[in-house]
Amino acid sequence: MSSSVRVRILGVGMGPHHVTGEVAEALRTVDYVLAAEKSDDDRLLALRQEILRQHPGPGGPAELVVVPDPPRDRSEGLSAGGYEGAVADWHDARAARYAEVLRQRGGTAAFLVWGDPSLYDSTIRVVERVRDLGVDLDFDVLPGISAPQLLAARHRIVLHEVGRPVHVTTGRRLQEAVTAGLDNIVAMLNPPPHRLDFTGLEDWTIWWGANLGAPGERLLTGRLDAVRPAIGEARTAAEARDGWVMDLFLVRRT
Structure with missing residues (x-):
């Protein structure tokens, strides 16, 4: 499959009832949604599934592709610099895992962002890092309720x-x-x-x-x-x- 990928970064507020008409329309255009699995019992994955169920495309709900989230240093005593370094390492590891999936699948992928992508969320930065890893992609961003x-x-x-x-x-x-x-x-x-x-x-x-x-x-x-x-x-x-x-x-x- 071609490595060319379209990525849609979609703000979804806090669930199906916060999905705007613009984002609902975008969901009908995607082949799959990438989501980080943060634990063995990550209930936010079920909430993402419900969003996809309520806003299906022509062939039904988009597939949810789960990617195990890499570990992150969450030590309480981290300095400001240590915290920023830990987050940067975590984003690099996330980008590498997403890049592997996007290279394999191509097509149109989406990330569902809690709240709005512009405010204390790093999906845009991570997708830019994926592109820096050599994945041929273009992306757009749609706002959500913050x-x-x-x-x-x-x-x-x-x-x-x-x-x-x-x-x-x-x-x-x-x-x-x-x-x-x-x-x-x-x-x-x-x-x-x-x-x-x-x-x-x-x-x-x-x-x-x-x-x-x-x-x-x-x-x-x-x-x-x-x-x-x-x-x-x-x-x-x-x-x-x-x-x-x-x-x-x-x-x-x-």
Whole structure:
């Protein structure tokens, strides 16, 4: 088979009910979907299957091609440079595995991206690395509903006050933002609450959510020092219900 491949990077929000008409149309054009298997019981694979079932092509749902995800160094004590290096190595390993499949299959492939591909997702970078490995491919990107959009909608808030900015970062870099004087911060890719540094934010307001749009969705809001003990319990409950957990929050100086 020719090595020429078309790759479609499709934002799917948090599941079938968030798939836009544009993405649904794109799904009808793909031969198969590549997905990383992160564990022996990766329930997000079943959610991807459901998306494909609800948005089939002319010949039925696209095939889901599962690729075992390479290991990644997730040590708690990694420095900023160590973390970035670990992620870069992980992306290189992912790209090599995807490249092998794309070379073999050709055709039109897709990646289904949780939320939106533009925000704290590396699928675009990984696909570019696949191309750097010599795979003849072209790709396009279609947007999806992002986690911050869902957080704001669920809490019925605007992410920023009138004429003010909102800073989006990761949980591990929260204190960097606070030290820089930022006081309206969305944090994503968060570790468990006991590993987050909320020093100096005790009287800030937090709007927190986990597994937004999924059956295990959990929401909490209030003064941070009052709500914080409940966040860990709610996060655990979301993971127990869905088999996975993704959470984020907005914190704002009162």
